[in-house]
Amino acid sequence: MPLPPIYDAHRLVPPKRFDDLKVGDRYPLPSRTLGDGNFAAFQAVSLDNHPIHYDYEYCKALGHPAPLAHGLQVLAFTAAGAGLFPHEIGDSLLGMIEVSAKVLKPAYPGDTLYPMLEIAELTRQRTTGVVAMTATVTNQRGETVLEGRHVYLLKL
Secondary structure (H helix, E strand, O other): OOOOHHHHHOOOOOOOOHHHOOOOOEEEOOOEEOOHHHHHHHHHHHOOOOHHHOOHHHHHHOOOOOOOOOHHHHHHOOOHHHOOHHHHHHHHEEEEEEEEEEEOOOOOOOOEEEEEEEEEEEEEOOOEEEEEEEEEEEEOOOOEEEEEEEEEEEEO
């Protein structure tokens, strides 16, 4: 079923199809400064209640200056929907088919995180295309906190 005409009138960016995408296209995502609200919200959603994510004294006893952001929380900041990529590909998107990540450094309350997606591979198939993107999250000191990969399936 096609999208209603009003959708085209409210596009944030001009539409692209699979063949319009290029390796190296970059999609910066909004920066976020971690606060107690981020930690509490993620704890509520994930049900992860390990004290490493909320107990300051526990963390200090382990040598950390503050609680550590959950790795899945940092990965969630790379959600493509926070940026322009899904708006560009619009109704071509069939779905995310793979995600992986490696946490390289801790993220603490007060850290500002800068997520970025970049197209790394484009694989054209018979009726679909596969878009593989690198996902990185860098902190305010320029350190890479997370590296990962997203893979999306698009109709041609």
